[in-house]
Amino acid sequence: MKISTLDRKKFRVRNKLKKVSTKDRFRLCVSRSTKNISAQIIDDVNKITLVSASSVEKKIREQKKSKSELSTLVAETLAKKAQDKKITKVYFDRGIYKYHGRVKIFAETLRKNGMEF
Numbered sequence: 125m126k127i128s129t130l131d132r133k134k135f136r137v138r139n140k141l142k143k144v145s146t147k148d149r150f151r152l153c154v155s156r157s158t159k160n161i162s163a164q165i166i167d168d169v170n171k172i173t174l175v176s177a178s179s180v181e182k183k184i185r186e187q188k189k190s191k192s193e194l195s196t197l198v199a200e201t202l203a204k205k206a207q208d209k210k211i212t213k214v215y216f217d218r219g220i221y222k223y224h225g226r227v228k229i230f231a232e233t234l235r236k237n238g239m240e241f
């Protein structure tokens with residue numbers, strides 16, 4: 125059975141991250157669609173989602189922003205939630221998406237708000 129191109133991209137990025145991962149850092153996984161963006165911080169050892177944020181949440185959805193502005197808002201809320209749980213160091217898992225556009229804006233906003241990756 126052949127694996128699709130998107131699955132191969134996803135496995136390639138995630139396997140590189142898992143090879144260098146340690147127990148003191150968690151994985152920050154980003155997913156985006158044509159209208160929304162969401163992210164979560166995952167503990168791969170215990171297989172638990174620790175913190176998540178999405179543009180579908182009621183607070184963010186009510187603000188009626190453009191897509192790039194939504195990614196900055198989601199990044200700021202994720203950074204606040206992570207700081208409450210004392211998470212500062214993560215691995216950035218971009219998945220199948222290029223580090224470009226909304227994903228890049230998301231990552232730069234996280235860095236400005238104190239996340240290290």
